[in-house]
Amino acid sequence: MLGLTIGLYSFNVGLMSRINHTYKMKKHLFVINPVSGGINKDDLIRTIEDQFLEDTFSIWMTTGENDPQKLKNEIKSYQPDVVVIAGGDGTINQMVLSVIEHNKELGIIPSGSANGLATDLGITMDNWLTTLRKGSSHNLDIVMINDxxxxxxxxxxxxxxxxxxxxxxxxxxxxxxxxxxxxxxxxxxxxxxxxxxxxxxxxxxxxxxxxxxxxxxxxxxxxxxxxxxxxxxxxxxxxxxxxxxxxxxxxxxxxxxxxxxxxxxxxxxxxxxxxxxxxxxxxxxxxxxxxxxxxxxxxxxxxxxxxxxx
Known part of the structure; x- marks a missing residue:
């Protein structure tokens, strides 16, 4: 009986180790526009810090100064699996080519004045976290207008x-x-x-x-x-x-x-x-x-x- 208990314990520890290892391998880079939508982002940052393991996320704030190029450098340095943009359509627009260039998956936290893309796809402030964890990957067309x-x-x-x-x-x-x-x-x-x-x-x-x-x-x-x-x-x-x-x-x-x-x-x-x-x-x-x-x-x-x- 003792051997069975030890065996089950070892199995559970091993299983949890594999689960945690898999979760840790999914790295998220949160790109937050602090002024989008006129919304204070402190609560959002606390939620991210509460819901993600320390070594599975990084938070990067936009400044309005050469953000696309700086984001490219940040992605290259941190090597996330998912780049999550917290802002509106304008913020996503400014950052999307940097994400595409590094072939990273994109997530959205709709916290801007205009959240049309997120609205169309059913992404809300109530379900963004679930979407990051359990959502499916969807192809997205990009339209280029005068480049x-x-x-x-x-x-x-x-x-x-x-x-x-x-x-x-x-x-x-x-x-x-x-x-x-x-x-x-x-x-x-x-x-x-x-x-x-x-x-x-x-x-x-x-x-x-x-x-x-x-x-x-x-x-x-x-x-x-x-x-x-x-x-x-x-x-x-x-x-x-x-x-x-x-x-x-x-x-x-x-x-x-x-x-x-x-x-x-x-x-x-x-x-x-x-x-x-x-x-x-x-x-x-x-x-x-x-x-x-x-x-x-x-x-x-x-x-x-x-x-x-x-």
Missing amino acids: VPMIHMADLGLNATLVKRYEEENRRGFLGYAVSAIKELPTINQEFPVKISDDGKSKDFHTSFLVIANSQRYGTGFEINPEGSVADGKFELCIMKELTLDSIFGQIFNPNNTKSDQSIFEVLQCKEAIIQLTEKVNFQIDGEYIGETDYLKVEMHHQTAKLLVP
């Missing part, structure tokens, strides 16, 4: 103008975004001519809002592109036909409305496209204002990244 990456949404006109004001006034959260929309209302409905060339064919439009979509929803939860997928090798161009007060506040910027009226958009599905304008228009990518532009070269890079999802 700048896009993971979620980019647009010309209406929304980009609001993002510009939002950043100039240093607002955070959905309420700040709504205030920006109200202030910009007098000048928001300015149509611009645009030519879209795709697969050797060109088409002309007049619009005040043109979306380049790699996904379905904006960070507010509004579904602008029902057919979108982050891994289908295609992006959608959603061109608004007519701008009305109802389309602005009743649909696009209404946090309680998650379904778009597709009659107000014309949608083109593409693998690559050239967008040309006769005048420069405000442009944003993943919630970050880029500037004014009159030319965009858009190219799909199919299933370039690996992302943990619930």
Whole structure:
């Protein structure tokens, strides 16, 4: 009986040793944007420290100064299995190429002002920890626009103008975004001519809002592109036909409305496209204002990244 007890004990110790060894081998580098979403990250840091063994994680804070290159160096030095980005779409956008370059798996803690990619994939502040531990690896398309990456949404006109004001006034959260929309209302409905060339064919439009979509929803939860997928090798161009007060506040910027009226958009599905304008228009990518532009070269890079999802 004593021999059996000792044998079972040895088996259990060996089993736990193998389990712990496996867990320790999964190293996580947490990349935290301390100012994203206007949210204090102290509680998040405490959660990470409580939930992960000391030698299985490292925390690295962004500073806003050459972060992509610094992250490359940090990944090379620490050699994590998973790089976990705590921030919004803009933070992920800035860091994703550094993660891809080192062929690391990507995790998300949605703690930004705009968390559109996480919202689309069902990653929340309630389930991010479970997703890191038990989630599955999902391929993620990256769209390159004038050699700048896009993971979620980019647009010309209406929304980009609001993002510009939002950043100039240093607002955070959905309420700040709504205030920006109200202030910009007098000048928001300015149509611009645009030519879209795709697969050797060109088409002309007049619009005040043109979306380049790699996904379905904006960070507010509004579904602008029902057919979108982050891994289908295609992006959608959603061109608004007519701008009305109802389309602005009743649909696009209404946090309680998650379904778009597709009659107000014309949608083109593409693998690559050239967008040309006769005048420069405000442009944003993943919630970050880029500037004014009159030319965009858009190219799909199919299933370039690996992302943990619930």
